[in-house]
Amino acid sequence: MKYMTTAEIREKYLKFFEEKGCKRMPSSSLIPDDPSLLLTSAGMVQFKPYFLHQKELDPQYIGTTTVQKCVRTNDIDNIGDARHLSFFEMLGNFSFGKYFKNEMCTWAYEFSTEVLGLPKERLYFTVFEDDDETIEIWKSLGVEDSHISRLGEDDNFWRAGPTGPCGPCSEIYFDQGPEVGCGSPDCAPGCDCDRFLEYWNCVFTQFDGQEDGTLAPLPSKNIDTGMGLERIAAIMQGVTNNYDTDVLRSLISVGERLSGKEYKTDADVDKSLRIISDHSRSVTFMIADGILPSNEGRGYVLRRLLRRAIQKAHTVGIEGPFLNEYVDEIVKLMGDVYPEIVDNRELIRRVILSEEERFGATLRQGQVYLAEAFEKLEGDTLSGEQAFTLHDTYGFPVEVTEEMCADRGVKVDMEGFERCMEAQRERARAANVKDAEAAWSTYGGVHADILKEVGATEFVGYDRMSASSGVRALIKEGQRVDSIAAGDTAEIVLGLTPFYAEMGGEVGDTGVIEGEGFKAEVVDTKAPEKGLTCHNVKVVEGELHVGDTVRAVVDELRRKRISRNHTCTHLLHAALRQVLGDHVKQAGSYVGPDRLRFDFTHFEGVTPEQLAEVERVANEQIMNAVPMSTYETSLDAARESGVTALFGEKYGDTVRVVEAGEFSRELCGGCHVANTAEIGFVKIVSESSVGANLRRIEAVTSFDALAYMNKVEEELKETAAELRVPLFDVSERTAANIATIKDFEAKRKANKKMAAEGSIVEYLENMVNVGYPLIVARIDGLDAGGLRNAWDILRGRMPEPGACVIGTINNDKPVLMAAATDEAVAAGFNAGNVIKAIAGNIKGGGGGKPTMAQAGGKDAAGIDAALDAARELLAK
Known part of the structure; x- marks a missing residue:
């Protein structure tokens, strides 16, 4: 068996199935084109529309082959052992009715033994218990009976869910040798030990599971195979651990x-x-x-x-x-x-x-959470639920939580924490099953049926604002209908349309659809299925039937405003990359008739100077009247030419490139102006954060930009009149007024603090000496910070280092605090012990260090009793 690198195996696999007539397809994005899935976790995800015959493969190919990047985290706690990974590559081969078991088994055996050179005597095969057909195929290829096992439904029957596509599967195992096994004489493929490593799974999707449990044959039999690249690499490299x-x-x-x-x-x-x-x-x-x-x-x-x-x-x-x-x-x-x-x-x-x-x-957030938890703590144990919240929500390691609690004399309920962790694992496992079921269940419905029946809608709106077309389908209240009439709200599907369907951040067109005696207002245009345009309409007059011919007319003025804003997003994108750096990527947008919004990746706030430069650069391109051009090309050719692909966007084999001279070149299917001068000018109205590493610009163009600037000027004039200063002195006078207000506020706070100190100092008169100066006092209305401030003031006024016990009621909640200097602790004071001894009076609990401890409670009526208990305890 010859050593092969991961790269060699990957290429050999793809080339092998290409030579069999399969189309080599690139890996799809980790963001699946399926709202039911969080992440792409299997190679078949991008091919579900083909399996369901919503899309058809080019007839020159008999199937497809891919190496799919996958992320799966439902087993995150097992990652780091020999097999489990969160990121892995899945070698895949898929047929949508063109070939089935015989070809797949033959090719899998050929690739394993002839291309990879795996020893035949170390290969083992499992099949579904009653799948005699597959057993005969393996035997015909030379596999001995002793190397074939029948397993039950849990191991060798694949289902998307309780109903729907399903079928038997056959897995190929490699015997890694008894030295890595469990030692049991019954050890065989399917055992939990590492001896028999499953590296290839061939799924034969041939049934449609019914609600009564019966299996109805599918119209066409499909193949869905997956082979873990890391697993087969381990075999070919002579190691028993993926990480080696x-x-x-x-x-x-x-x-x-x-x-x-x-x-x-x-x-x-x-x-x-x-x-x-x-x-x-x-x-x-x-x-x-x-x-x-x-x-x-x-x-x-x-x-x-x-x-x-x-x-x-x-x-x-x-x-x-x-x-x-x-x-x-x-x-x-x-x-x-x-x-x-x-x-x-x-x-x-x-x-x-x-x-x-x-x-x-x-980490600092976690510390704040802990501090709040300590204030409310009853007893000396932090609950497992709180420790889990720190771990799960704040990313706070539980071992750090234990250490910080120990400093306060507080334990952590680790059993409760583990229960929460196990519950999360169960949710993850359940979600993984649910995702697999939902992956198929979301496909279908009225729009998918229409797309399959009538085909894609031809879009002619780049060059035309009106077009005549036949009515292909009508939808009312979610159901297909033969006709609609005045007063109805419905969806109209045409053979071709000038209306742009909402996509890529650009809003859908509006306008009218009219025919003989019929008129409907188009209030929005959507694409519920890729390639299918639906005109959402309110019927104004007349009646419309499937098969009628109508004229679709776009609101041209609105479209022009949208096009200006869309082209401007391209200019802003390029300007941001020029000013801030090439790490800037578009991460979302909204392009409407009245404004534009542009989200982009960046790691700090954009300074006013940078924002002004971005605006200047974009307006320079507008003022230079740069001609716009568009053309279609292959995705590979576009990438090679340096075209900017939108961050996280998924593209087909053929893409549309939109260029603004040499300044901007992006992949885009939206509507644009013919020349940048049509934009007029752009004004950025805001820049803000919308998430970690994500910023947002909002802007206006053309007449909306002019209206915005006129409004700013009007506000500025009104403010200047109120301040009684010239127009361009407003900012200077405003800054002077703010400075004056801040000075008044600082003086007010200082006076308040001095008054507070004066009242606190009164408690010095009740100070006693118990081997060190001690103050026991009730000072209501203080929060946690106020208690600490009170101690700071008292400590500074004591004749020598001492201690205090302070009780407070704040918003009907009692709180106790004990604090001391190091000298008082050396003389016998222990704040943690004091708090534990007296907290019961307020039906609370707490703890802390010898120098400072705190407790909260439920019974405010017991605050004086708690302080009396402290006096008695410390007097002894």
Whole structure:
């Protein structure tokens, strides 16, 4: 068996199935084109429309083949063992009715034994228990009976859900040898040990599962195969651990260099180094595909992986930002296969660095949460639920929580924490099953049926604002109908249309659709299925039937305003990259008739000076009257020419390029002006943050920009009149007034503080000496910070170092605090012990250090009793 690199296996697989007549397809984005899925976790995701015959493959091909990048985190706690990964590559081969079991089994056996050269005697095969057909195919290829096992539905029958597409599957295993097995004489494929490694799964989707449990044959039989690239690489490289393969081992070497630790000398260190190498690939590819860190959805998964990698790095002694060392290595190892990580390298590096620096702030957030939890603590144990919230919401390591609690004399309910963790794992496992079911269930419906029946709508609106067409379908209240009449709200599907359907941030067109005795107002245009345009209308008069001919007329003035704003987003994008750097990527937009909104990746606020320069650069292109041009080309050719692809966007094989001279060149399917001069001018009205590493610009153009500037001038004139200053002295006079107000406020606060100190000092008169000066007092209305301030004032006025016990009622909630100097503690005072002894009087609990402790309670009526108890205790 010859050693093969991961790259060699990947290319051999794709070439093999290309030569069989399959179309080589690129990996789809990790953001699936399916709202039911969070992340792309299988190779078949991009082919579901083909399986359901909503899209048809070019007849010259019999199937497709891919290497799909995948991210799956439902087993995140197992990552770092021999097999589990959050990022992996899945070798796939798919047929949509052109070939089935015989071809697939034959080719899988041929690739395994002849291309890879795997020893036949070490290959084992499992089939569904009653799938005699597949057993006979394997035997016809020379596989011995002893190497074929029948397994039940749990192992060898694939279902998308309780109903829907399903079918038997056959898995191929490689015998890694008894030395890595469980030692049981009954050990065989399907055993939980590592001896028999499943590396290829052939799914034969041939049934439609019914609600009564019966299996109806599908009209066409499909093939869905998957082979884990990392698993087969481990086999071909003679190792029994995915992390010992060439790519992942190279990443582990980065960890060895940064940490100074040697791999395979300590089990805990090994696992941390494996987790960091795995997570670094996930975050690199997720960011490259348009996912940014956030506290929900995909962004939350990304953030959790980032923080987990940072936590594990700390356990092996890696301090400060480090993950970009991994990014550089990943680009070197995989950039030739996945150009998106090369194109977005600077963005990936900046996002990761920002998150690494931000994690310090996260730790501080966790500390604030803990402080609040201590204030409300009843007893001396932090609940498992609170520790889990710190871990799950704030990314706060539980071991840090334990350490900080110990400093306060507080324990952590680790059993409760583990229960919460297990509940989360169960939710993740359930969600994974639910995602698989939903992946198929969301396809279909009235729009999908119409698309399949009548085909895609031809768009002619780049050059024409009106067109005649036949009515292909009508939809009313979610159902197909044969006719609509005056007063109806409906959807009209035409054979061709000048109306642009909402897409890529550009809003849909409005206008009218009219025919003989019929008129409808188009209030919006949507594309519920890719390629299908639906005109949302309100019927004004007459009646319309399927098959009638109508004339569709776009609101041209509105379209022109939208086109100006859309072209301007391209100019702003290019200007932002010129001023701020090439890491800037579009991350969303809104293009309407009255304004535009542009979201972009950046890692700090844009300064006023930078914003002014962006506006100047964009307006320079407008004033230069640059001609716009558009053309179609292949995606590969567009990339090679340096065209800007939108961050996170998914493209087909053929793309449309929109150019503004040499200044801007982007992939875009939207509507644009013929010359930049048509925009008039652009005015940026705001710049703000809309998330971590994500900024937003809002702007107006043309007559809307003029109206905005006129409004600003009007407001400025009114303000100047109120201040009684010339127009251009408004800012100077306003600044002077603000300074005066701040001075008055500072004096007010100082007077208030002096008055407060005077009242607190009165408690010095009741000070007693119990071997050290002691003040026991009730001062109502103080919060936690006020209590500490009171102690600071008293300590500064005591004749010698001493201690205090203060009780307060604030918003009907009692709080006790004990505090002391080091000298008073040496003389016998212990704040933590005092608080524990007296907190019961207010039905509360708490604790802390000998120098400071605090407790909250539920019974405000007991505050005086608690202070009396303190006096009695300390008098002894």
